[in-house]
Amino acid sequence: MTTFPKLLQEKLLAAFIKAGHSLPAGFQPQISQATDSRFGHYQCNAAMVLAKELRSNPRALAESVIAIFDGAGLCETPTVAGPGFINFTLTTEAITARITPMLADARCGVAKVKAPLRIVIDFSAPNIAKPMHVGHIRSTIIGDSLARVSRFLGHEVTTDNHIGDWGTQFGIIIHGWKTILSQEALDANPSAELLRVYKVLNDQIKAEDGTETITVCRQELVKLQQGDEENLTIWRRCVDLSLNSLANVYRLLDVSFDHFLGESFYNDALAPLVEKLKAYGIARESDGAICIFSDGQKSPADDPFKIQKDGEWLDVPAMIQKSDGGFLYATTDLATIDHRAREFKADAIWYVVGVPQQLHFRQIFDAAIRCGHTDIEFKHVAFGSILGQDRKPFKTRSGESVELLDVIEESIDRARKVVEEKNPELTTGEKADIAEIIGIGAVKYSELSQNRLTDYVFDWEEMLSLRGNTAPYLLNAYVRTRAIFRKLGEDVTDFGTEFELTEENEVALLVKLYQFAETVPEVLTDHRPNMLATYLFETAKSFHSFFEACPVLRSEGVTRATRLALCELSSRVLRQGLELLGLRVTERM
Numbered sequence: 001m002t003t004f005p006k007l008l009q010e011k012l013l014a015a016f017i018k019a020g021h022s023l024p025a026g027f028q029p030q031i032s033q034a035t036d037s038r039f040g041h042y043q044c045n046a047a048m049v050l051a052k053e054l055r056s057n058p059r060a061l062a063e064s065v066i067a068i069f070d071g072a073g074l075c076e077t078p079t080v081a082g083p084g085f086i087n088f089t090l091t092t093e094a095i096t097a098r099i100t101p102m103l104a105d106a107r108c109g110v111a112k113v114k115a116p117l118r119i120v121i122d123f124s125a126p127n128i129a130k131p132m133h134v135g136h137i138r139s140t141i142i143g144d145s146l147a148r149v150s151r152f153l154g155h156e157v158t159t160d161n162h163i164g165d166w167g168t169q170f171g172i173i174i175h176g177w178k179t180i181l182s183q184e185a186l187d188a189n190p191s192a193e194l195l196r197v198y199k200v201l202n203d204q205i206k207a208e209d210g211t212e213t214i215t216v217c218r219q220e221l222v223k224l225q226q227g228d229e230e231n232l233t234i235w236r237r238c239v240d241l242s243l244n245s246l247a248n249v250y251r252l253l254d255v256s257f258d259h260f261l262g263e264s265f266y267n268d269a270l271a272p273l274v275e276k277l278k279a280y281g282i283a284r285e286s287d288g289a290i291c292i293f294s295d296g297q298k299s300p301a302d303d304p305f306k307i308q309k310d311g312e313w314l315d316v317p318a319m320i321q322k323s324d325g326g327f328l329y330a331t332t333d334l335a336t337i338d339h340r341a342r343e344f345k346a347d348a349i350w351y352v353v354g355v356p357q358q359l360h361f362r363q364i365f366d367a368a369i370r371c372g373h374t375d376i377e378f379k380h381v382a383f384g385s386i387l388g389q390d391r392k393p394f395k396t397r398s399g400e401s402v403e404l405l406d407v408i409e410e411s412i413d414r415a416r417k418v419v420e421e422k423n424p425e426l427t428t429g430e431k432a433d434i435a436e437i438i439g440i441g442a443v444k445y446s447e448l449s450q451n452r453l454t455d456y457v458f459d460w461e462e463m464l465s466l467r468g469n470t471a472p473y474l475l476n477a478y479v480r481t482r483a484i485f486r487k488l489g490e491d492v493t494d495f496g497t498e499f500e501l502t503e504e505n506e507v508a509l510l511v512k513l514y515q516f517a518e519t520v521p522e523v524l525t526d527h528r529p530n531m532l533a534t535y536l537f538e539t540a541k542s543f544h545s546f547f548e549a550c551p552v553l554r555s556e557g558v559t560r561a562t563r564l565a566l567c568e569l570s571s572r573v574l575r576q577g578l579e580l581l582g583l584r585v586t587e588r589m
Contacts, residue, residue, distance in 0.1 A: 001101055001109050003518050005031035007074055008042055008088055015069040016046070021054055021061070031088075033515060039081055040089035041511050047084040058084030092501050095510055099499045099565055102514070108573050109517035112154030117377075120158045120340045121147050123352035124255070127164035128242040128262070129173050129198065131191040132249055133401035134394050134458070135354075138383045141447045141582060143352035144255045145529040146381070148580045153521060158258050158344050162336065163246075165239050165262035169198065171221030175213075176201045177234050178220075190241035239264075252408055252440060254582060266335040270327045273335050274320055282370050288323030292330075292367050304362035318363040330364060337368045341376060348377040350527065355382045355453070381527045384455040386447075394458050412439035414464055418472075422589065434586050438464070438472055441583040445471035448581050449533040469537045471583060474574065477540035481571035482587050484552055484564070495565040500558045505546040509566055512542045516573045520580065529581060536577045543570045 008031045016023055029046035047062035054061060059080060066078040066086060076089045102109055123143020126132045132140075143159070150157045176197035185193040205214045224231040243260065250256065274290055277283035283292045293315055294305035300313040307316045320331040340346045351361060361380040368378065388394040394402055416435035419426070426434070446463040449470075450456045466472045485492060501507050519535040522528075552563040575585050 001098065001105070001111075001517070003109075004074075004090060004094075004514065005033075005042060005518055008044075008071075011069065011071060011074065012044060012046065012065070012086070015065045016050075018068050019064050021050070021065075023050070024053065033518070034087065037508065039085075040079070040087040041075075042088040042090075043081075044086045044088075045084070047080075047086060051084065062086050090511065092507060095507060095514075096499050096501055098514060099495075099510070099562070099569075100497055102569060103495060103565060107152075108569075108576050109514060110152065110520045111517065113521075116154045116156055117347040118156045118158070118345050119150055119348045119350065120160055120344050120346045121150070121350045121352065122160050122162050122336075123147075124257075125162045125164065125353070126246060127169070129169065129191075129194040129238045130242075131195060132246065132404040134386055134404055134407055135401060136404055137386060137407070137443070137447055138354070138452070139352045140253065140255055141444050142381065142383060142452055142527075142529060143350075144253070144582050145448055145532075145580065146350065146352070146524070146527055148582060149520060149523045149529070149532070152580055153524070158340075158346075159256070160259045160261055160340070161257040163243075163260055163262035165242075166264040166267060168221060170224055170235055170238070171217035171219075172201045172205075173198055173238060174220040174224060174231050174234050175217045177238075186241070191245045194238060194241070249405055249408070252405075252436075253444070254440075254584065261336075261339075263332050266332050266339065269335040269338070270331050273331060273338070274327075277320065277334075277367075277371070280371065282367060283320055286317060289319050290321035291317035291319045292363065293317045295370060304359060304366050316359070316363075318360075318367065330360065330367075333360075333364045334367060334371070337364070337373060337376075338371075341373055346376055348379065350379045350381050352381045352383070355384055358382060379527065381452070383452040387455050387457045389457060389459070391457060407443060408440060411443050411460070411464070412436050414460060415439035415442065418464065419589070426588070430588070434589060437584045437586045438475060438589070441471035441475060441578075444582055445474070445533065448529045449537070451530055452528065469533070472589070474536055474540045474578060475583075475586060476589055477543050478571060478574045478578070478585050479587065479589050480547055481543065481567045481574065484567045486587075487553060492564055492568070495568065496558075496561045498558050499562040499565060501562065502559060503546075503550050505542075505549045506562065506566060509539075509542040509546040509570065512539050513566075513569050513573050516577065520577075523580075532577060532581060536574060536581075539570070539573060539577070543574075546570075 009029055012029045012031070013023075016029070027050070029044050031042050031044050034040050034043045047065065048058040050056075051058035051061050062080045062084040066080060069078055071077065071088070073091070074094050075091060079087045081087055121143055123146075124136060124140040126136055147157050147159050173194060180200060181197055182193060185196070201213060201217070205217070208214075220231060224235055239262075274283065277292065278290065282295075283290050286293075292305070294303050300306045300308070305316055305318070306313045308314070318330045319328055320334070321327055337349065340349055353361070358380060361378075365378040365380075368376070386394045412435050415438040416431060419431050419435050419438070423431075442463045446456075446458070462468070463470055464472060466476055501510065515535065516539075519532060523532050546566065550563055552560065552567060555563055578585055
């Protein structure tokens with residue numbers, strides 16, 4: 001189905017042309033959802049955008065256009081508000097006519113893209129031998145949602161978990177494995193024991209006046225890099241144990257990946273890559289190290305290899321090989337891009353990584369383009385931090401990072417108490433299932449409802465509340481849609497073909513449901529899952545208002561059929577929307 005904004009756009013463009021206005025080449029008036037329902041369903045600021053170029057007063061321009069606007073069968077005569085906003089109110093007939101086609105559409109009106117892309121999404125990226133902590137929430141959950149939405153829209157998506165399974169930390173872990181590891185503790189909780197080993201030795205290194213421990217750790221790392229069989233065996237064991245622990249977290253979160261290509265996968269490609277960059281003149285030697293510098297093709301303000309200090313522009317090179325021959329994250333990331341371009345045929349590569357890595361990715365993308373990857377769209381999907389109640393980075397009382405599994409388990413436990421209180425008659429298994437859906441959903445939705453670039457406070461009470469913009473509130477709306485059909489005692493599949501909207505709450509809900517098709521594609525415009533979260537919250541509010549004001553089972557005839565259809569469509573949209581955010585639904589709470 002063509003969306004209402006698209007239809008209004010076509011009619012408005014025709015009115016501009018018919019009114020004799022000479023429009024800029026390719027101009028398309030942008031129709032947006034009304035911010036205030038008192039003024040209609042949609043609005044457009046095209047008159048204000050064009051007024052200066054057309055040498056016209058914006059309000060007068062808008063009035064000249066709506067005077068000849070033909071909205072027959074679609075909307076009432078548009079109105080002009082303020083300095084020149086054009087407001088549109090759909091006719092009840094146009095709204096009602098779409099009920100039957102939407103009931104027949106398994107995609108809730110969302111069309112697939114006409115030109116699908118091959119998109120690689122890099123997200124989560126935990127380090128081996130360390131448990132996932134609360135800082136991984138944002139990357140993991142945002143990345144998973146973007147993958148779900150992209151696939152739903154028809155793109156070919158490859159998800160790649162670029163795990164940290166190589167590097168200097170393994171010299172410490174291998175030395176610790178040989179000297180202080182407890183096999184019993186490792187068997188009981190591999191992640192916790194490996195982390196303990198790392199912390200003990202790391203603290204020892206920091207406390208030493210000399211360099212004895214760090215020297216031994218470096219020797220173990222060199223042996224690993226040179227292929228020492230004992231060290232490789234320990235490394236492989238660490239990777240396997242860590243991946244098993246990660247699998248449990250990802251299972252709970254219902255997050256999956258097509259690949260787990262960690263840093264080690266690219267190890268053999270690093271030296272040849274450095275030689276290629278030198279041969280291309282992209283990298284050169286500097287104080288014994290190999291670095292990428294600016295190519296001088298951009299203004300200093302736009303150049304990722306320049307920074308201004310005291311009024312002077314200074315070089316900020318990206319090091320790709322240290323003077324001792326070691327490689328860095330930048331080297332691995334460039335090798336990763338080569339692989340994704342060659343093997344995955346990527347049209348776009350998105351990195352869901354925190355804001356602090358902004359300069360790193362600007363430099364990597366610039367270097368990749370200079371290497372010839374000019375046909376790939378690179379995007380750093382940056383995000384802010386999760387804060388505690390003190391508005392500082394969320395930590396345990398001892399100042400350590402909060403483990404992600406602990407967050408998930410506590411959320412499930414808290415949700416279980418709510419379920420026990422609200423529905424004590426449920427079976428133990430039902431309570432456990434519902435608590436897991438609500439608890440994990442609360443953690444996910446608390447993240448996805450935020451603007452990804454802002455910091456937010458982690459608040460248990462708020463995220464598990466049945467009021468406000470929370471997962472429990474949305475899940476409760478879905479449960480209410482299904483409760484209607486449980487009371488009927490049957491699944492209704494035939495709602496008839498005659499519908500009639502008699503109440504404002506019916507109209508408001510139906511228009512909001514149609515806007516699902518407009519909202520989902522917009523999520524990818526700037527990689528903002530919170531747009532979908534906000535839409536679902538507004539839909540849930542509209543449904544609750546409808547549910548309270550418009551009796552369903554007590555109504556009769558066409559009115560009853562219409563309201564049952566609204567309940568069914570609300571159910572489908574809420575379920576599909578929540579699934580795109582990575583949340584499961586429950587029939588009872």
